[in-house]
Amino acid sequence: MKKIKADVIVVGAGGAGLRAALSVKETNKDLNVKVITKGERLKDSITATSYSDRMAFHATLDTTEPGTEDSWKYHADDIFKIGGMVSDKILAEVLAKNSKDAFEYLDKLGVPFVKENGKVKQFRTDGSQYARACFTGPDTAVQIAQILSKEADKQKIEVIENVMFQDILLDEENKVKGAWGINTITNEYFFFETPSIILACGGPGQVYSESLYPKEATGDCHAAALRCGAELVNMEFIQIGLSSKKTKIACSGSFMRSLPKITNNLGEDVILKYYKNKYDPKKLISILFSKGWSWPLSYDEESHIIDVAVAKEILDGRKIFLDYTFNPEFFSKGSIPEEIINWYKQEINVNLFDQKFYSNPLKRLKSINKEVCELLKTKGLDIDTEKKIEIFPAIQHFQGGIKINERAETNIKGLYACGEAAGGQHGANRPGGNSLLDTQVFGKIAGQNAALYSSQVNISELSDEEMKNLQIENAKFSDETGKKNIIREEIRTLMSENASVIRSEKKLLETFDVISNISNKEILNSSKNLKDYLETCNIRLLSRVLLKSMCERKESRGPHLLFKNPETLELYPRDDENWAYRYIVVKLENDNISCSIRKCR
Template sequence: MITDVLIIGGGGAAARCAIECRNKNVIIAVKGLFGKSGCTVMAEGGYNAVLNPKDDFKKHYEDTIKGGAHINNPKLVEILVKNAPKELKNLEKFGSIFDRNKDGTIAQRPFGGQSFNRTCYSGDRTGHELMAGLMEYINKLEKVKVLEDVMAIKLIVMDGRCYGALFLNMITGNIFPIYAKSTVLATGGAGQLYPITSNPIQKVGDGFAMAYNEGVELIDMEMVQFHPTGMVGKGILVTEAVRGEGGILYNKNKERFMANYDKDRLELSTRDVVARAIYNEIQEGRGINGGVYLDVSHLDDKIIEERLGTMFKQFMSIGVDIRKEPMIVAPTAHHFMGGIKINEKCETNIKGLFACGEVTGGIHGANRLGGNALADTQVFGAIAGRSAGEFAEESEFDLKDIEDYVNKVIMDINNELENKKNNPSISYNVFELIEELRYIMWNYVSIVRNEEGLKKALLEIKNLRDKAENININGIIEIQKYFELKNMITVAEIIIKCALERRESRGAHYRSDYPETKDEWKGNLVVCNNNIKFIKIH
């Protein structure tokens, strides 16, 4: 199978990328179902864009840089804020519908860490509406083909150039190549590294691992965002829109505790601050049933039913009427600020390989503002599509030069899998090892970290890697999980090593042994080929 542009991923960034290069032959290869298995469709709160004459790009830029603890790539932030309004209009052209004010202007709500109400929304199902429009548009494009239930397991890279990727057919178990002039990674994050996460089951860090394995630079991988509010024990997101509409956080003593952590912004502080505040209240014994209260019962019933309709139904399903009683919430693993290092054209350091969306790093710095992620998918999805299309236009390659290499790789992978099938002498189970990894990450590499815990985590992950070499595999599902486990181990090790390296607290990265933010650490950690390099921002 050969194409001009191969896009790996099935969310908002992948979809926008495909639309931008629709005049080329495009294959979207999705691990699950297109438009239904990524994080975009699950996003509830909104899309940040400067639309109001009283708002301006400088404010959005400064809010994003400040929220990111001043280690964002300023060029990428400028591109984000300046192009977000244009891409919002494109979404409406594609078919997405946003809530409007009585005067016909697009409605905007307040979100944490922002100096202006610039979050556009469609109730509390914004991501779903966004994907509905994108998918409707893509269905009309003759040159864009979608392959579902195929898992990318390895990029095809020779002599510093990417020629596509190898895939596992999750129905038949076959491994096959898709050759491409341009390849775009839009695989999302890795929330499934943790047992409590808002992410769907596909988000295990495949893109990070595949890229890293081929020498792609990753940036700021220690920066993992924990959304402050998820349903306790489930991780299911409780959108920031709840706080944006006026939701109040209380501890078990009915104290509005955010006044102790950010007296000016309170519940609308940045996510890292709110998440640590909730974590601290629980740790110090002021939590309730493993969480804290989030209350909107003081709001008008109509506001809750119309603007927070998904949350209303979500809690009613467990017998909680949020019009009359508070929710109980706790932090949940949510978003990766770190990822593949890209330039303004979404190019990586590997020729012919591009990236967009959550799999990239540098845009959000040490902490992402709510509402910036959906804008990120559209702005940089469009740029990646344009860049990949242009590269495909200018590039040719001879299959004969790479087929022998690819066939050998496939044979080696099949031999590796065959050696692990039905081997009674091997006792390790892939599902058990994945759960073991998740709890290592939750216990030592989550909201609060320290050197002792990180070193212990690194040792336990290394032991897990040894166990992963001795897994008994039976069936296609276990083959998929085996590839996922290897990727999860790779990504976990990178996160831990970067977290050990950054000896300060900044944004989502909080070290209890280094609680201060230090100017000497104002910069980025770039990891490549098992080397970590610190690049200071002046």
């Protein structure tokens, strides 16, 4: 058993966690701040392991359109409107107003953002009104994580690796006094005496069997927050994007603008298979091309029909590929819209009717973004040889999380959250690049306020009896090497099948009942060690929260597609009259999950 004392404990060593720890030191250099992370730093966070064709950091700078003193207000408006009007507008304003400061901090540290003639290069993403997306390349997030990690070392901030955070301990006044967790290698207990905890552990991606998340992302922070009385918000909104099965790289942007054939393992054109009677060829080409900038699943973008077709095929047991050998079957010179022809001419200086480009999606891809082809190769996929990319709908970002206010405070005194772990700042959708921005803006704010709070309170001591009782409550295991946790895999598979792209009330309720009826004893018997047991309990809790939230929202909005009939693909429509300006808040009461519908601020 180890006992660690600190003024502030930060849980998570990704972009948000490292920024929060640095902010604590910037606010009060005399405070003792420690970062705990579940695996190895720069290997266990979504920031440090994420790639896409051109990863964005969304910011309103002095040079950003429209170039006025209040340009940030347009940014805030985009966050709220693109979010489907179901987020906290005050938090959207905080994000936008502080985006310049967040960018300049990273730029000063040495993140190599692309610039032209000394001016930061920016582009438009995901329906944003103006070009605000800054980037370094396909590895923008990775570069940010690496730079922040170096700065943390420079500031002598201790990062404790291989520690799983499990529960928050409160005093008699319901304020934070500490926490406990375990060493993930030895199962040794760790106890933390601290008045301030910042939860920055990302999203619970491993609740699903199909995601882009590192294996450590089992929702531990969310589960701990719920168990101590904190609230979660907007948990039904999960960004889902078509991604490479082999490399886990998001297939956005250029992957779709190059207009490949989307085919199953039988050679069928799956877009044509499902929609030939609904759309003419010109419209299908337009939808496929638009998938490049409206990449994540969203009811509000017509390109969601591609996600639905892919998900249906996979549920029916077939594999799906982006095939760069052939054009789509609905592709012809007469079916290509004028705006796409002009885009190729103006953006990449390519005549789409030149035979070498017209007949070859791979040449089109390389003309748009040859760097992403090199990235694929470094990840083990040589597109020149394989010609195809197997894709799947991957869980990629949780729009909701632990509910915070503009000071990154939760409803528990001394408990803060930031980055993807936090909720309220995003709605159903978000502008591309706002997730990276979020890590830096609210990471800084969480660090500042945790530091100010800890500077005014004393650290409560955890008694030996209290620590001993917590250890007795939890089962002892001998590590059973090779044992497979069947319960855990069953939950994750059910979530990917019934709570991803295609959701129906019937399936959501059935899945909720099945998972709710799994007992702790069954989890205990299935688990191979203490870490496995605790993670599975957290996965079970978070899966129930997600299912409950999805059932509660009786409409389609953003990535929440609720089907009246999955066979006919009939959806519940977006219902602004009953659901705009309202979000679903979740609490845990004696293992019962309660949902309340509240008006957004």
